[in-house]
Amino acid sequence: MNKKKVGVITAVALVALAVTGAAAWYYLKGNGGAGNSADKVYVETVSSLTSANSGSQSRYSGVVEAQETWDVNKDSEREIKEVFVKEGDSVEEGTPLFEYDMDEVQGEIQQAQLELEGMQNDITNLQNQINQLSREKNSAAESERFEYTADIQEKQNTIKQTEYNIESKKAEIQKKQESMEKAVVTSKIAGVVKAINESGTDMSGEAAAYMTVLAVGDYRVKGTVSETNVQFLSEEQPVILRSRVNEEQTWNGTISKIDTQNEEKSDNDMYMMDSGSGTEKATKYPFYITLESTEGLMMGQHLFIEMDEGQTVEKEGIWLFEGYIVQEEGEAYVWASNDKDKLEKRTVELGEYDEELGAYEITGGLTEKDAIAFPMEGLYEGVATVTDISEVDYSSPLYNQEGEEGEDGEFSEDGEMMEEEGMSDEFSEDAPDEMIDDLPEGRFDESGDGEEGSSEDESGDGEEDSSEDESEGGEEEQE
Known part of the structure; x- marks a missing residue:
């Protein structure tokens, strides 16, 4: 066999290996064998996403108080001789509270x-x-x-x-x-002594009530909202109140007033800025809730406040927020974690749609034990899934795709755009001959060790070698 034939065979073998390797790379990438090893996606179980307390529901803090509050101001020109009550004491109308020194x-x-x-x-x-x-x-x-x-x-x-x-x-x-x-100040209402401020001033040194008495009777809830979130509240908006001890215990109510004219005074309303040398005060405002029922509530009880978006309505089956569902060409799927902790497209069957909840009923393809990811841009099948969000590396290529996407949107293992030279344009039907013509000099020799011989063939020496082989063969035959 002459050198040119050997080179052609070797080139064909290399082309076959290249095509096979490329196909294997694409296959493995789509089936969890490739991608970038640093890429990880956070997944949550369907049961946690569909529970009443899940999602991005904003919560506010609130406290149960009386419908009427009486603030007792101290005469700044007089001294108090004796205080007859303490915080938490119950008082009736006419009960002596304190006496001035006269x-x-x-x-x-x-x-x-x-x-x-x-x-x-x-x-x-x-x-x-x-x-x-x-x-x-x-x-x-x-x-x-x-x-x-x-x-x-x-x-x-x-x-x-x-x-x-x-x-x-x-x-x-x-x-x-x-x-x-x-000289003796008596209570104007029946209630409970909520606070006694000995200094008569607030934290900023401004005048404040010396004593506060909460009236007995129907309760209301006083909540606190920051200046950045007050825009999301409105009067007559329905709310759900949850016990901090047992979140399954709830009450319903309606926002009756949002008091943006009076800032809520607190020693916990400071936040640090990312830049700058000081601190800035985050303004907070009180808002009030009228309760449908006060059964089981206590004066001063602390609660969680949520906007009522139907989350307490019990529904049978799986109702999944629509943002987790991808619908393309009449088919719906979610990004789910398989039994190998790899991401895959999971086709699901959709039932009814609840406009208030913004959720679809899942009638097939998904169970409450399955874990799914939010369908962010750039997800691909085979990426590793984790249930601990701290394990996600947001510096990995999956989360930094801007400017790296190729014509077909594929990425190599190191996150760079794939260069597919020879993968489509150069592999035509006559690829072997073209590959031989384009091979670098000194690539192949007769023994296949790739050191010498190819350049001699291209210079025309190959023909002389061929004739010499034929003559030698003839002489041997004659002998």
Whole structure:
């Protein structure tokens, strides 16, 4: 066999191996044998996704309080002598809460009364003087009467001013006497003492209620929402309230008021910015919920608040959020994890659609024990699946595909776009001959070790070798 024939056979074998290898790569990629080893996809069980407490349902914190709250403000000019109640005490209307120290006020009243008596004595003396001047005026000469008249008018004006001062002093005494009568502050409502603020100020130093009393009777729930989420709430919006101890225990209600005019004061409303040197205060606002029933609730009980989107309605079967379902050309499928923890397209059968829940009934192809992934762009069959989201490497090629997609959207093991030279254009029907013409010099020799011989064939030496072989063969035959 001459060298050219050997080279052709070898080239054909290499082409066959290349085609076979490429086909195997595509097959393995689609069946979990390839892809990028760093690619991992987080999956969740169907049962967890379809449970009442799953999904991206936003929750807010709330506390049960009375429909009426009475804030007792402290007189900043007076000191408290004694407090008769403590936080948590039940009170009735008229129950003494605390008493002001009135010793100083009592002294002020006594001093004011002395001043009042003095002014009354002044008026008496002035009136006596006026009477005396009037008598003297009548017996005085005509030229002297003008001076008497002026003196009398001056004293009359002094009396009028003193009378005005007396009325003012009486009002002052009356006010202080009334404050004495209010030395003991009593409750205006029946309820529970919620808080006692000894300082009388809030965290920012602004004036705040000294004591707060919650009225007994029907309850309401006070929730707190941040400035970034308040836009998602509206009055008359139905809500579900869950016990923090037993989330299966729920109550229903409606948002009755969103108070964006008054910020909620809290020492936990600070958040750090990613940039900058300081902290900024996240504004929070209170909102209130009217309950359909208060059975089982306690004053001060803390609750979770959710918007009522039908999540407590029990449905038979599997109802899956539509975002997990891909529908193409009349077929529906989900990205599911197989028994080898590899991702695959799983065809599912769809039943009814619930517009309020945005969910389809799954009538076939999926069980509650199956684990599925959200259908993000770039998913492929065979990628590894994990149930612990911390195991996902978001720096892997699967999550960084921008600018790397080839004409057919395929990627090599290292995440780079595949170069498919010789895979489609160059492998035509006469590929062996073309491959031989394009092979580099010195690629093949007769022994197949790829060191020498090919270049000699291309230069024409191959023909001489062929003739020499034929002549040698002829001589041997003659012998």
